[in-house]
Amino acid sequence: MAGEELLELKFRLIDGTDIGPCKYELATTVQALKESILSQWPQEKENGPKSVNDMKLINAGKILENNKTLAESRVPVGELPGGVITMHVVVRPPTVDNRSEKPQSDSPKASRCSCSIL
Template identity: 65%
Template sequence: MAGDDLIELKFRLFDGTDIGPNKYDPSTTVASLKEAILARWPQGTEIAPKTINDVKLINAGKILENTWTITESRVPVCELPGGVITMHVVVRPPMLDKNNERPLAKDPKTNRCACTIL
């Protein structure tokens, strides 16, 4: 059966809420997943992506490329048969205005992670 080949995914947003779980074909691209995330993004949130380029998907510590399929993005060692795969969603912060080095967003500065990856 074709339905048995579907992969169940859910997407964990930065605030801890989830989108999904939903079932996807293994040949679905990461770009298509990002479009589905944008379509189901919770309304009324302060931070919302505008395009798929504002969204990064992370699975098992790997940032997924838009051209990859779900099959190429999977880490079978970490998955349970029949289980739901959770991918983390990161939203790109607003761009800076080059003239005055201030965020283009109207909101005042909020507490955000200031991690540096070396």
């Protein structure tokens, strides 16, 4: 019966490589999944996440919320018993880039067209 309460998940990175598969209980939170991914992240990969907040998990086109469990997120188990569910991992760009974009976001505002049609 305990085997029925476990989901086998793997996490697909943007370059097509996978982390896992590993088995998780339905009561596991999305944040705990992200912590697991963070601890298993390949060290040779560039631009890896620095924290749990730097990643998003996507399953069946739905972004999963950190505070929800797998059961609450309604993760589809699939039609085949014992099948592996693949979730996609999206990593937010480093915060250094966000700081450098602030001046750039001001410049398009200054160069907007102010034409008027009469």
